Amino acid sequence: MNVARSFNNWRKFRQTVSELGRMSSRELQDLGIARADIRSIARASLAR
Numbered sequence: 001m002n003v004a005r006s007f008n009n010w011r012k013f014r015q016t017v018s019e020l021g022r023m024s025s026r027e028l029q030d031l032g033i034a035r036a037d038i039r040s041i042a043r044a045s046l047a048r
Contacts, residue, residue: 009046016042 020028020038028035 013042013046016045 017038020033020041023031025035028038033041
């Protein structure tokens with residue numbers, strides 16, 4: 001069960017990083033996100 005959960009978490013993390021990474025700097029700025037913070041935001045989204 002932990003392997004499946006870990007894989008799903010990794011997949012969600014990669015999807016979040018990918019989606020935020022495709023946004024323009026202006027779009028990220030509108031959301032209050034710095035490009036350097038994308039990975040930490042994706043990591044934090046897994047805890048929810």
